[in-house]
Amino acid sequence: xxxxxxxxxxVGNSSEDPFAIDxxxxxxxxxxxxxxxxxxxxxxxxxxPRFISDxxxxxxxxxxxxxxxxxxxxxxxxAMSRQSLAMRNMLIARAAKENGAAQVTLVEPxxxxxxxxxxxxxDLGFTQTPRDENDLKKFDGQPFTAKLYAELxxxxxxxxxxxxxxxSYSVQTVFKQVFDGRFHNLIxxxxxxxxxxxxxxxxxxxxxxxxALCAPDKGARGFVxxxxxxxxxxxxxxxxxxxxxxxERNVEIRLHKESPDSYETIKGHDVVLFDDMVRTGSTVVxxxxxxxxxxxxxxxxxxxxxxxxxxxxxxxxxxxxxxxLTLNTLPTILNRDIQGRLRKKMVVLKIEKxxxxxxxxxxxxxxxxxxxxxxxxxxxxxxxxxxxKIYLSEQLKSLKKKRETLMGEK
Numbered sequence: 001x002x003x004x005x006x007x008x009x010x011v012g013n014s015s016e017d018p019f020a021i022d023x024x025x026x027x028x029x030x031x032x033x034x035x036x037x038x039x040x041x042x043x044x045x046x047x048x049p050r051f052i053s054d055x056x057x058x059x060x061x062x063x064x065x066x067x068x069x070x071x072x073x074x075x076x077x078x079a080m081s082r083q084s085l086a087m088r089n090m091l092i093a094r095a096a097k098e099n100g101a102a103q104v105t106l107v108e109p110x111x112x113x114x115x116x117x118x119x120x121x122x123d124l125g126f127t128q129t130p131r132d133e134n135d136l137k138k139f140d141g142q143p144f145t146a147k148l149y150a151e152l153x154x155x156x157x158x159x160x161x162x163x164x165x166x167x168s169y170s171v172q173t174v175f176k177q178v179f180d181g182r183f184h185n186l187i188x189x190x191x192x193x194x195x196x197x198x199x200x201x202x203x204x205x206x207x208x209x210x211x212a213l214c215a216p217d218k219g220a221r222g223f224v225x226x227x228x229x230x231x232x233x234x235x236x237x238x239x240x241x242x243x244x245x246x247x248e249r250n251v252e253i254r255l256h257k258e259s260p261d262s263y264e265t266i267k268g269h270d271v272v273l274f275d276d277m278v279r280t281g282s283t284v285v286x287x288x289x290x291x292x293x294x295x296x297x298x299x300x301x302x303x304x305x306x307x308x309x310x311x312x313x314x315x316x317x318x319x320x321x322x323x324x325l326t327l328n329t330l331p332t333i334l335n336r337d338i339q340g341r342l343r344k345k346m347v348v349l350k351i352e353k354x355x356x357x358x359x360x361x362x363x364x365x366x367x368x369x370x371x372x373x374x375x376x377x378x379x380x381x382x383x384x385x386x387x388x389k390i391y392l393s394e395q396l397k398s399l400k401k402k403r404e405t406l407m408g409e410k
Contacts, residue, residue: 008069008365011037013088014080019331019352020073023107026356027071028368037092047084049092051099066100069363072158074108076330082112086149090156097157104158105363107355109329110305111163112149117170119144126173146171150178162362164188164329164351165304167219167276186358187223188327191349191374192274192302193230200385201300201323201347202270208233212266212296214273215240216287218256224274237261237269241287251283253290263294270297272325277305281312288320298322306333310340317341323385327351327375334378344382349375 010027012020015034024033040048053064060066074089076082093104118125120136124144127135146168153161160182161175175183196202204211211233215224221240228238240259243251255263271291278284278301288299301316302325308316316324323345332338339346354374360367379386 007067008071008363009036009065010071010073011092013072013074013085013092014077015039017073017075017077017331019075019109019328022350022352023071023073023356023359026353026368027359027365039088047088047091049088049095051095062098063100065096067102068096068100069103069105069365070096070101071105071107071359071363072096074106074112076110076332078332078335086112086152089158090152093153093157101157103160105160105162105359106153106158107162107359109164109327109351109355111161111166111171111175113145114166114168114171116142116145117168117174126170128169147174147178150175154178160184160362162186162355162359164327164355165276184358184362186355187226188304188351188354189226189230191327191351191354192227192325194374195325195349196231196272201325202272202298204233204236204270208236210269210297212237212239212261212269212271214238214271214287214291216273216275216283217241217243218258220275223276227274237265239263239266239271239291241290243283243287251286253283253286266291267295268297270300272300272302275301275303277307278303278316279307279309279312281308281315285315285318285321288318292320300325302326305329313340313342321345323347323383325349328378336380339380343380344384346380347383347385348378350378351375 008027010020010024010029011033014020015037017033021033036052038050038052040050042048051064053060072089072092074085077085089106093106096104118127118135118139119142120140122131122136124139124147125131159179161179162184164186165188166172166185172183172185202211208231213224213228213236215221218240224238228236238260240256242254242256273284273287273291275284284301288301291299299321300323301321304327306326307330324342325347326333326349328334328348328350333348336343353376357367359365
């Protein structure tokens with residue numbers, strides 16, 4: 001059964017956004033987004049979205065969306081700034097509400113302005129520990145933009161916000177407050193678990209022998225502990241690292257005093273280091289260099305949001321980091337030019353199907369399932385594992401053909 005008939009319409013903040021199109025398709029929507037909403041732009045460059053209606057229908061003027069749930073899928077783009085995309089989100093939400101929509105849900109896998117999660121006063125932002133002068137000074141002179149963004153979305157007509165693996169306690173707190181609890185921070189445990197258990201990115205025994213999970217700092221500990229529990233591999237190791245910032249882009253790495261396993265125990269183990277995001281790559285590279293001194297097997301960096309700059313991509317080309325596993329919450333990572341030198345060790349899991357399934361549960365919609373897979377794998381032919389899989393596949397085909405020939409001769 002289609003989720004989008006007659007109650008739900010999925011649009012993007014661009015009519016040709018592949019991510020939004022794939023989410024819509026996974027939810028059973030067969031109409032093109034471009035046939036549902038027009039992304040008009042006036043000669044003076046102002047944006048004016050318009051939900052398309054039958055030009056001969058004069059009975060539902062201003063009420064075409066009566067009772068509908070509108071889902072606005074918003075992702076980063078190489079063509080537009082986040083400021084432009086944020087404004088488009090608000091105008092689309094307002095257009096939906098003014099045309100009768102019962103509910104507007106914003107789906108922003110990488111929630112905008114999450115780095116601007118506090119201000120220069122103690123009451124501007126939320127932290128789990130008291131804010132010291134250094135924390136206040138860090139935001140001196142700038143606005144608490146995450147709160148402003150939440151309030152503007154609410155004012156424009158957004159009723160619910162769905163995001164993926166947001167890192168900021170402050171952002172999560174303010175969005176829950178502004179949206180009266182209708183804020184959903186989806187953590188992709190099941191995606192990572194499925195891929196680690198059913199791919200050859202790491203090698204380990206039936207109970208996890210030869211595998212180690214690593215949290216790069218105490219902030220990632222809870223996430224990695226939950227990954228450990230979900231994998232159900234009792235003999236896998238768990239390493240907790242500690243980092244001390246000694247400059248804007250320099251960190252020192254050491255074993256955390258509360259680490260469940262010691263540095264010496266990871267010898268010969270494949271290590272998966274988890275984090276929510278990467279920007280400059282300094283911490284992850286130094287962490288992998290530190291881990292490599294313990295003579296492990298492979299070191300794999302698994303992360304949700306790949307923001308990396310040119311500098312970050314250059315750093316992560318380091319041989320201490322064997323492979324990168326990420327999601328397409330920032331769809332630009334699928335661009336081979338953006339991957340650059342990392343093409344040969346990067347795997348991207350496309351999460352549109354998983355996200356569609358989560359949305360159906362959140363919005364209490366019937367699920368449309370073409371298959372039960374959580375993700376699609378995007379791997380460059382430069383990746384050694386991709387080459388090996390193609391080679392093995394061809395070998396199996398060749399053996400099957402020879403066997404069929406021999407059986408025919410008999």
